[in-house]
Amino acid sequence: MNELEGLSHTEVPLPAVEALEQTIRQVLDLASERGATAAEAGLTLDQGLSVTVRLGDVETLEFHRDRGVGVTVYYGWRKGSASTSDLSERSLAETVEAACDIARYTHEDDCAGLAPAELMAREVPDLDLYHPWHIGPEAATTLALRCEQAARELDPRISNSEGATLSSHEGLRVYGNSHGFVGGYRSSRHSLSCAVVAAEDGRMERDYWYTVSRRPDALEAAEAVGERAAQRTLRRLGGRKIATCKAPVIFSAELASGLFRSFVAAVRGSNLYRRSSFLLDQLDHAVFPAFMHIHEQPHLPQALGSAPFDSEGVATRERDLVSEGILRGYVLDSYSACKLGMQTTGNAGGVHNLTIDSNGPGLDGLLREMDRGLLITELMGQGVNIVTGDYSRGCAGFWVENGEIQYPVEEITVAGNLRDMFRQILRVGSDVDLRGNIRTGSVLIESMTIAGD
Known part of the structure; x- marks a missing residue:
C-alpha cells in the first residue's frame, strides 16, 4: 500500500508525550495537596478516520478525536476514582477533588493501592508501535471501493455486499503514579476489511x-482482501448438515485464538480469587500436553499486543504461562495478586502478545494428519462456561475425508469441556495468525462431540 503514503489528511497531529506527562504530574500533585496517601492517573488520546462503502457507494465516513484523564486516589485503604475529558486546569482540579470525596466515604479494602514501587518500568523501550497514516477521506474511500469491487467482480455468484471498511487510528497513552513513575508512548493501528454474500x-x-x-x-493489498473475502464466501455454498458423531476437530487459526482466550480467562486473577474458574488450584499441574509452550512476548517490535508497561506502570516482561504442558503462572494485576497472596505479573489490562508455539505443519498438513474430521471456520454463540469449562457453540466449516476437504457443513454444534479439549490438543499449526494479541496457528484436537442430524 505504499502508493498511499504521503497523502495529506486533516487530522491534528498528536501532541508530544512529554507535554501530557506534565499533565499527569500536575494531577498527582493535586492529589498529594489534598492529603491522598497515594494516587495514580492515566491519560489517553485517540484519533482516526474510518470509511465504509457498500455496493459502490459511501455508507459512512467518520473522524473521531477522543481524550480523557482518569485519576484514582487512596486514603490508606480507601479508594476513589473520577474522570474527565476536559484537560483544563480547573477541570483537572475538580476531577481530583471528586475522586478524593469518593475515597473518604468508601469502605476500606486492604488490597486497594498501587502496584509495588520496585516493579515499575524503569525504562520505556521504543517498540516501534507508531506509524501514522497520512490518508485523507478521498483516498481512504478509493481504497475501500477497490477492495469491495474486487470481491464483487470475482464471481457472478457474489450477489450482495455487507461493505468494505478502512480504518486508521493513532493514539497516545500516558500513565503515572505517586511512586514517581510517569511514562507514555504512541501507537497506531490500521485495518481494511470486506464482507460479501454469495447465492446459489x-x-x-x-x-x-x-x-x-x-x-x-x-x-x-486492497484487491487481495476483497478477493479473499469472496473466495471464503464462495467455498461455503452448498453447505449441509452431518450426522451427530465424535470426531477430530481443527479450529482454524483465526478461531483458535478464542480457545486460548478462554484459557487466559480461566487463569485470570479476578476469576481465581472469586473461585470461578475450572482451572482453580492447577498451578504447577499439567493442563496441556507436554509439547505445549504458551508465553508472553510483550516487546516484539510493531506487534499488536506489545507494550512497555501495563496499566499500573509495571514493567512488562517475557514469561511462560505454560511450559512442557504445565501451568507455570497466572494473569494477575496488583489487586488480584494481593487477594491471592501473590505478586502482580504485569497483566493489568491483559496479556501482551500471548504466543502459542507451533509443533506441526500448516493447515493443509494438519488436514492430512487428521484424515477424517471437521475443520471449523466459523463459531456462533457464547457457549463457554469458565466456571465449569463446558464448551458448546454453533459452528460451520468443512467436512474432511482422506485428508482433504470434501464439502461445507453448517447448522451444527461442537461440544466438549475445555479441560479435556486442552489436554487433547495434538498439533498447533505453523499457519500463525498475527492479526491480534494472541498468536497461534490452527489447532487439531483429538476428539469432540459434533451435534448434527
Missing part, C-alpha cells in the same frame, strides 16, 4: 476477510 440454488452464504497492522504499508 436459492441459498445464501456470507464470509469476510481483513488485514490489520501498525504500519499502513504492511497491510495486504
